[in-house]
Amino acid sequence: MTKALVVYLMAGTETPELAAAAVAGGADLVEIGFPFSDPLADGPVIRRAAERALAAGMRTRACLDCLAATRARVDVPLVPMTYSSLLEAYGWERFADDVRSAGATSMIVADLPAGDRPELERIQLVAPTSTDERLALAAGQTDGWLYLVTLTGTTGARSELSPALAGLVERARKTTGVPLYAGFGISTPDHARAAAELVDGVVVGSRALEVAEEGPAALEDYVRSLREALDR
Amino acid sequence: MSYGDYGGRYVPETLIPALDELAVGWTAAQADPGFAAELDRLGREYGGRPTPLTLAERFAPGKRLFLKREDLLHTGAHKLNNALGQVVLAQRLGKTRIIAETGAGQHGVATATVCARFGLECVVYMGAEDMRRQRPNVERMGLLGAEVRPVEFGTKTLKEATSEAIRDWITNVETTHYLIGSCVGPEPYPEIVRELQAVIGREARAQVLEAEGRLPDAAIACVGGGSNAIGMFAGFLDDAAVRLYGVEAAGAASLGSGRTGVLHGARSSMLADEDGQIADAHSISAGLDYPGVGPEHAYLRDTGRVEYRAATDEDALAAFRRLAETEGIIPALEPAHALARAAELDGDVVVVCLSGRGDKDLDEALAHL
Numbered sequence: 001m002t003k004a005l006v007v008y009l010m011a012g013t014e015t016p017e018l019a020a021a022a023v024a025g026g027a028d029l030v031e032i033g034f035p036f037s038d039p040l041a042d043g044p045v046i047r048r049a050a051e052r053a054l055a056a057g058m059r060t061r062a063c064l065d066c067l068a069a070t071r072a073r074v075d076v077p078l079v080p081m082t083y084s085s086l087l088e089a090y091g092w093e094r095f096a097d098d099v100r101s102a103g104a105t106s107m108i109v110a111d112l113p114a115g116d117r118p119e120l121e122r123i124q125l126v127a128p129t130s131t132d133e134r135l136a137l138a139a140g141q142t143d144g145w146l147y148l149v150t151l152t153g154t155t156g157a158r159s160e161l162s163p164a165l166a167g168l169v170e171r172a173r174k175t176t177g178v179p180l181y182a183g184f185g186i187s188t189p190d191h192a193r194a195a196a197e198l199v200d201g202v203v204v205g206s207r208a209l210e211v212a213e214e215g216p217a218a219l220e221d222y223v224r225s226l227r228e229a230l231d232r
Numbered sequence: 233m234s235y236g237d238y239g240g241r242y243v244p245e246t247l248i249p250a251l252d253e254l255a256v257g258w259t260a261a262q263a264d265p266g267f268a269a270e271l272d273r274l275g276r277e278y279g280g281r282p283t284p285l286t287l288a289e290r291f292a293p294g295k296r297l298f299l300k301r302e303d304l305l306h307t308g309a310h311k312l313n314n315a316l317g318q319v320v321l322a323q324r325l326g327k328t329r330i331i332a333e334t335g336a337g338q339h340g341v342a343t344a345t346v347c348a349r350f351g352l353e354c355v356v357y358m359g360a361e362d363m364r365r366q367r368p369n370v371e372r373m374g375l376l377g378a379e380v381r382p383v384e385f386g387t388k389t390l391k392e393a394t395s396e397a398i399r400d401w402i403t404n405v406e407t408t409h410y411l412i413g414s415c416v417g418p419e420p421y422p423e424i425v426r427e428l429q430a431v432i433g434r435e436a437r438a439q440v441l442e443a444e445g446r447l448p449d450a451a452i453a454c455v456g457g458g459s460n461a462i463g464m465f466a467g468f469l470d471d472a473a474v475r476l477y478g479v480e481a482a483g484a485a486s487l488g489s490g491r492t493g494v495l496h497g498a499r500s501s502m503l504a505d506e507d508g509q510i511a512d513a514h515s516i517s518a519g520l521d522y523p524g525v526g527p528e529h530a531y532l533r534d535t536g537r538v539e540y541r542a543a544t545d546e547d548a549l550a551a552f553r554r555l556a557e558t559e560g561i562i563p564a565l566e567p568a569h570a571l572a573r574a575a576e577l578d579g580d581v582v583v584v585c586l587s588g589r590g591d592k593d594l595d596e597a598l599a600h601l
Binding site for chain 1 (some may be wrong): 398
């Protein structure tokens with residue numbers, strides 16, 4: 001079965017074009033970061049990208065416009081990823097409604113763990129530290145697929161694929177039949193290939209943002225290298 | 233503990249099991265008389281509790297204004313109460329590494345101190361701007377064997393130091409206890425810090441009763457994250473006749489001019505824009521220079537039990553100088569905000585939490601005076 005490839009981009013004026021390049025390179029889903037001033041789950045690359053996006057005026061309204069503009073360019077599912085403070089300010093349900101109206105398939109709220117606000121449909125995250133009980137809770141509440149955080153840590157490229165992923169996948173498979181996508185620390189085709197041996201999809205974030213700074217052509221080449229590794 | 237709609241656990245999933253473990257360990261510790269006895273012993277023999285209550289007759293003529301002298305606690309501030317309690321708790325949980333954030337450096341010094349005392353590895357995150365303005369405390373932490381990691385991005389103050397400490401905790405959660413310094417953060421931290429600081433209010437209440445034969449008309453404390461204030465208030469919340477006042481820095485008035493948001497794991501009142509982006513705070517006092525506040529303070533504001541006021545940098549500097557000149561006590565700039573509002577309160581008997589001493593602030597204060 002083909003493995004899903006998820007690419008994370010920060011919301012910005014270039015995002016629709018970058019998303020189109022990522023899809024041309026073989027991305028099956030694009031996450032769009034709505035920047036927050038204090039992103040606890042993120043390492044330096046995404047944190048700095050969020051700072052730049054905020055400095056460029058990418059507040060919630062502009063992010064929704066960016067999402068809609070990206071929707072007009074690509075056909076793959078789009079998933080905003082953000083933090084609770086934006087939803088608190090915008091209105092939790094209103095935010096969920098408006099991202100869907102702008103073309104989102106679902107959303108990810110990095111600091112809203114499973115069990116909290118269950119009425120808010122979203123993709124849930126689990127981590128190597130999650131208990132079996134929490135894995136079951138998150139799998140039961142997740143919207144479509146379950147996001148496996150491969151490591152205990154923040155987002156950002158690592159030299160090797162986390163050894164904690166295999167155990168997490170094993171526990172998750174015992175609990176649920178939903179598709180499992182792995183993210184955090186995956187940056188190279190080799191990582192993607194190794195992760196895909198275990199899971200149904202991989203998410204690439206920090207490295208994709210770095211490559212995206214070199215422009216759409218570079219991003220497309222990078223995503224294609226991941227796609228080829230997954231399809232090998 | 234419930235703070236209305238405030239509080240909660242707005243953190244990445246990675247931390248949830250550790251917060252569950254902490255909550256279980258905290259409940260077990262509270263049920264264990266040995267835990268309370270050990271904290272009591274450490275407070276007396278190591279910390280110097282009970283701290284005195286001092287009548288400030290020359291600072292506030294015509295009033296019975298008492299200073300609760302947390303400045304005389306070991307390390308020079310109330311922060312030691314919380315650090316001692318949490319390090320004992322961390323040991324019960326089997327953690328070998330301690331991390332902390334610090335603004336003014338008082339919590340960092342308290343944490344470095346207890347880690348030296350108990351032989352634990354200690355890493356303290358501190359904004360680069362705060363390292364500049366609180367140099368003596370950076371040097372103290374180094375001498376105590378802690379590693380101080382500068383935080384060079386954003387505002388380079390307490391907000392970013394807290395974020396970096398939480399990121400470290402996410403990464404090292406299995407070995408590490410995050411010794412948070414104020415009544416902020418995800419549950420159960422606000423409750424833990426409040427209970428560990430409640431000794432301030434318990435002692436102050438008994439001491440005022442002893443000195444005056446009655447309860448005070450008012451109690452007042454400065455509020456950054458709000459730990460000394462919540463500790464003081466805890467002693468008087470059930471005494472409806474005792475009016476309670478919190479004093480924020482005018483440029484960091486999370487309660488006075490904030491809105492509801494989510495920061496560092498909790499829903500509370502904070503300085504934020506209409507999109508939920510956290511705004512910068514500004515205060516001469518590094519310990520109050522924080523855009524958030526503990527969720528219980530937001531709740532106490534909404535219920536009306538505590539009234540929150542503000543003091544400007546100038547107000548605080550004037551009170552700083554006045555207490556030095558009239559009482560021979562150099563306060564930290566943080567409680568100088570409470571002192572600035574204390575003398576104008578109605579009522580004869582007032583107790584002020586003098587949460588720390590001002591040695592660390594001399595360079596900053598003298599540059600402005």
